[in-house]
Amino acid sequence: MxxxxxxxxxxxxxxxxxxxxxxxxxxxxxxxxxxxxxxxxxxxxxxxxxxxxxxxxxxxxxxxxxxxxxxxxxxxxxxxxxxKVELKKRHFNWEEYNKENSKNSFISSWKFPVVLGLLMTVLYTYLFG
Ligand code: HEM
Structure with missing residues (x-):
């Protein structure tokens, strides 16, 4: 070569x-x-x-x-x-993606429905129990 x-x-x-x-x-x-x-x-x-x-x-x-x-x-x-030009990122960057996503992770994770469920149970017991 x-x-x-x-x-x-x-x-x-x-x-x-x-x-x-x-x-x-x-x-x-x-x-x-x-x-x-x-x-x-x-x-x-x-x-x-x-x-x-x-x-x-x-x-x-x-x-x-x-x-x-x-x-x-x-x-x-x-x-x-x-x-030279700065090369565009062509490959999917999981690190960036996860960082972006972790911002809304509470709403989208399993914790949110569980906490909501518990709150509703407490509220129901308090009102009608
Ligand atoms: C040294 C540079 C290049 C090499 C070694 C190369 C090699 C190849 C090879 C091996 C293929 C067969 C399909 C594949 O394996 O992906 C291909 C297809 C093709 N290449 Fe290149 N290529 C080069 C540059 C370019 C450039 C600069 C263009 C466009 C301006 C281009 C346009 C195409 C097109 C249109 C096909 C046909 C795709 C199809 O029929 O589905 N290639 N090339």
Whole structure:
């Protein structure tokens, strides 16, 4: 495998031909020239995004983990720090979810109906007992 390089977005923007097809996915730079004819999604989609940031298009397709493994083979480097973007969180964050949810946990947990039931019993006994 060749040495990994740092690229600017500007350097990549003209590399959009069949002879030299390079794009960016998640701040990493891929040279897919030799992959064009082998891509199961066809060479046209790859050429459409060559020279550009293909992160969203790549993600929209919902590529398999096999595809994500395969792309390592075509990685030639990454963007220089100044050209990097902050990556969107794509994976579901259970920690955040639980933290959010614990705010209303009293109402939604089993405790609320039990306490309500006890209160009603006491009230009923007091009024009609
Ligand atoms: C190095 C980068 C890429 C690799 C290694 C790759 C690999 C693959 C593989 C293995 C598949 C077969 C389905 C799967 O396993 O998910 C696939 C399908 C596909 N890919 Fe890619 N892909 C790359 C980049 C892209 C990009 C940038 C786009 C869009 C611009 C794209 C669009 C598609 C489409 C449309 C399909 C067909 C999906 C279908 O028929 O259901 N791919 N790709």
């Amino acid at each position: 060749s040495e990994l390089k740092r690229f600017t977005r500007e350097e990549i923007q003209n590399r959009n031909s069949k002879q030299d097809a390079v794009f960016i996915i998640d701040n990493e730079v891929y040279n897919v020239t030799s992959f064009l004819d082998d891509h199961p999604g066809g060479h046209e989609v790859l050429l459409n995004v060559a020279g550009k940031d293909a992160s969203e298009d790549f993600d929209d397709v919902g590529h398999s983990s096999d595809a994500k493994d395969l792309m390592k083979k075509y990685r030639i480097g990454e963007l220089v720090d100044e050209d």
